Amino acid sequence: RRMTPELRFCQQLLRELMSKKYDAISYPFLEPVDPVALECPNYFNIIKHPMDLGTMAKKMEDAEYSNGEEFEKDLRLVFANCYAFNPEGSAVNMMGHRFEAVFNEKWVK
Numbered sequence: 487r488r489m490t491p492e493l494r495f496c497q498q499l500l501r502e503l504m505s506k507k508y509d510a511i512s513y514p515f516l517e518p519v520d521p522v523a524l525e526c527p528n529y530f531n532i533i534k535h536p537m538d539l540g541t542m543a544k545k546m547e548d549a550e551y552s553n554g555e556e557f558e559k560d561l562r563l564v565f566a567n568c569y570a571f572n573p574e575g576s577a578v579n580m581m582g583h584r585f586e587a588v589f590n591e592k593w594v595k
């Protein structure tokens with residue numbers, strides 16, 4: 487399936503969001519949550535649809551996104567999962583809000 491200009495914009499945006507520039511606020515969202523490594527065994531009981539930017543980059547490589555809407559849906563899921571699992575005021579929750587703000591300012595609708 488040819489990469490549309492809309493998906494090329496999404497791919498470039500993903501590259502930027504995963505770049506070192508945002509490391510301080512992006513690192514909890516770059517790879518799948520590992521409940522063993524993070525010592526949160528209840529993670530998959532609470533989060534039914536895990537998603538992260540690394541998985542999104544692979545889906546983009548494998549041409550699994552048909553349009554920007556599907557791409558945005560997955561990225562919004564990353565933030566929703568973060569807020570569902572990490573209590574308001576916690577470090578990771580706050581990183582999620584700051585990272586979402588960066589995404590929102592770049593996501594021109």
Ligand SMILES: Cc1ccc(Nc2c(-c3ccc(O)cc3)nc3c(C)cccn23)cc1
Pocket residue numbers: 513514515519524525526533564567568569571572578
């Ligand atoms: C016991 C416990 C409590 C909170 C967390 N949160 C958390 C998450 C996380 C990211 C996205 C998400 O949807 C859920 C969790 N990522 C981390 C990291 C990288 C380090 C430390 C804590 N982290 C981990 C373990």
